[in-house]
Every structure is written in structure tokens, then in C-alpha cells.
Amino acid sequence: MASLDNLSSFDPFAESGDSKTQIANQIHIRCQQRNGRKTITTVQGIPSEYDLKRILKTLKKEFGCNGHINKDEELGDVLQFQGDQRQKVLDFLTTALEIPKTDIKMHGF
Amino acid sequence: MSETLFDPTLKKKKKSTKSKPAFVTEDEPSSGAKSTPASEMDDLSLGDGNEFEFKKKKKKSKSAAASAVDDFEAALEQAGVPNSTAPTNVADDVETVKGLEIEIGYQAPEGAEEVSYDKMLDRFFQILRENNPEMASDRQGVKYKIPPPIVGREGNKKTLFSNIKTISNKMHRPTEHVIHYLFAELGTSGSVDGSQRLVIKGKFQQKAIEGVLRRYIMEYVTCKTCKSVNTRLLKENRLYFLECNSCGSRRSVQSIKAGYQAVTRDARKKAHTTT
Numbered sequence A: 001m002a003s004l005d006n007l008s009s010f011d012p013f014a015e016s017g018d019s020k021t022q023i024a025n026q027i028h029i030r031c032q033q034r035n036g037r038k039t040i041t042t043v044q045g046i047p048s049e050y051d052l053k054r055i056l057k058t059l060k061k062e063f064g065c066n067g068h069i070n071k072d073e074e075l076g077d078v079l080q081f082q083g084d085q086r087q088k089v090l091d092f093l094t095t096a097l098e099i100p101k102t103d104i105k106m107h108g109f
Numbered sequence B: 001m002s003e004t005l006f007d008p009t010l011k012k013k014k015k016s017t018k019s020k021p022a023f024v025t026e027d028e029p030s031s032g033a034k035s036t037p038a039s040e041m042d043d044l045s046l047g048d049g050n051e052f053e054f055k056k057k058k059k060k061s062k063s064a065a066a067s068a069v070d071d072f073e074a075a076l077e078q079a080g081v082p083n084s085t086a087p088t089n090v091a092d093d094v095e096t097v098k099g100l101e102i103e104i105g106y107q108a109p110e111g112a113e114e115v116s117y118d119k120m121l122d123r124f125f126q127i128l129r130e131n132n133p134e135m136a137s138d139r140q141g142v143k144y145k146i147p148p149p150i151v152g153r154e155g156n157k158k159t160l161f162s163n164i165k166t167i168s169n170k171m172h173r174p175t176e177h178v179i180h181y182l183f184a185e186l187g188t189s190g191s192v193d194g195s196q197r198l199v200i201k202g203k204f205q206q207k208a209i210e211g212v213l214r215r216y217i218m219e220y221v222t223c224k225t226c227k228s229v230n231t232r233l234l235k236e237n238r239l240y241f242l243e244c245n246s247c248g249s250r251r252s253v254q255s256i257k258a259g260y261q262a263v264t265r266d267a268r269k270k271a272h273t274t275t
């Protein structure tokens, strides 16, 4: 019995399939340099069941910065904030929206 | 004081002359207390609303789970009486089992096996280290070393990454691949100058570049199975695979995607001037 359980719990081929699906709906947080020491934070790939407008509004208030929603043809709606808000966005996504950290990828330096 | 505290009704009807200051001081915190719960309530309700509309399903599932837990607890309480009787039975069983063990003498070899697992593991690693130190080296904390990136400033807006060639050679990766990853992660562009140095647009600290390189190594150089860096990157019909030279494992790696790029004012200006 025990050996059977062990076999079923570990499947060496499951991983690749998992990561494939994860790549598709991963959230990417990026940071881009603008002129001087100014930066832009972009958040790409928030699942569509969340109300982006509402998230944007609360985050703008929380971070004290402006931001908007960019509609990209390929990548869907992308949130954009002024300044480097990556860590704060990550905290918000993990705590308020309860998105697992493995689904979020932080880019940049 | 105890009387004044005890009779709030008196205070409301008429304010007594002598204990007036005391009442004033009492009034203020009470009013404050009254106002703060209200504001807190407002905040709470707002927060609830927000969360609710972010994702509606969450709340329901939570409450359902909570009710399930309650049910479970209730069931536990109901089952409390049989539980109290159960341990005695178990103890009896254990006693009988012990008696069996002593009689048969079955437990002794198994126990010996359990103890020897650690020893066997130690012995395994000892032998492994003696015979092929490469495989066990990372477990010993001998880390993969690459020379630190030499990063300087070129002009006011550009960063010069001078030893990218040596670093990518050390990692056995094509320089273009490393450059591609750097640009995608940093969200910029740049070029390679005459003496194989990389010019990156934007200001970047050495530490930042180092962090990106570390992530590159994690993703495109180390073998996930044995943590070896002795690997090679293969491209097979548009898919990248990482194959390990020391353990032979193979995994697919993501192709580098730049993802979304915000249109900066510079880009807009450039587009405007060129057209």
C-alpha cells in the first residue's frame, strides 16, 4: 500500500506539464527605466476574474502614485504604475488577492 | 471616582460642579472611542467590499470552510465520550503488542535498520565524495563561481558591462543568449561595442546586474536535478532544452520573452521624429 501511495504522489513527468500551464497564466511584474532615475512598473497577466479597475484604484491610493491600464493586443490588460512599485505590488497580490507566490514572477534588477 | 464611573446616567442629566474636569477628561476618550469604532467599521466595510468584488468566490469558500470546521468541531465534541475511552483501549493494545514483540523478537532487526539509515546515508555520501567529488561538491557548499560583472558608466545614460564575454564563456552559454536575457529582464536595449563590451541603455548598478545574472544561472545554467552547472543548452524546433552533462537529465526551459514593454516618452519622441 505504502509503495503504491509513493508512486502515485511522485510523477516525474508531471512537472513539465505543470510548468507549461503555469507559464501561460503567470503574473509578471516588471520594472523599466525611464529618463533619469524615474521608473515604470508594469504588471502583466492578472487573471480576468479580478476587477482590474478596482485593483488599479486601490493600488494608486495605496502607493500614492499614478497608474493606468494599458490594453495590449497580445498580452491583455497590463497595469502600469509610476515608480518602482514591484515589491509593493507583489505584497498586495500575495496578501489581498491571495495569489500563490509561485504564480508571480518579478523581473528587473 | 468609582461613583462617577458607575453612574453615567447622572452625567447625562446634569453635570456636577466639582467633578466636572474629571468628566471632561472622561468624555473625550469616550467620544474618541465612539468615533473610532465607527471609522473602523467604515474601513472594514470598505475593505470587505473591495475584497468581495476582487473575487467573489473566495469569501463563500472561506465561510463554507469555516462552517465545515465548525461542523467538524461539533462532531468532535459529540465524539468526545468515545474518545476518552479509546486511549485506554489503545494502551491495552500496545501492551499486548509489546508482549508479542518480546515473545517473537521481531522488532529487533527493524529497529537496527532504522538506526542504520543515517549511517548508510553518511556512508553513501562519503563514498560518493571520494569517488566523484564533482557530484557531491555542491552539497558541501563549494559554490559555482563566476567572476563578478564589471559594470561601469558610459556617459550619463548608459551602462557599460565589460566582461560579459568572459562570464558567458564561463557559463558555456552564447553571449547573445545572455544579452537577450539581460535586456528582457532589465526592460531596455543596447549594443555590443568593438571590444566585446555590452552597452546597456539606462543606469544600472553592479549589484543589479549581478542579481540578474544569478537568476540567469538559476534558470538556464544549473541542473534542477543534481544542481550541477555542467550543462548545455540545446535548441530543438524552437524549444530550448537544458541537458545536464553530469547526470544526463533534461528539462525544457522557457524561451526568453521580453513581455510587455511600456512605451516611454523617449520611444514616443523617437517614433515621432522618424515618421
Ligand SMILES: [Zn+2]
Pocket: B223, B224, B225, B226, B227, B228, B244, B245, B246, B247, B248, B249
Ligand atoms: Zn544534473
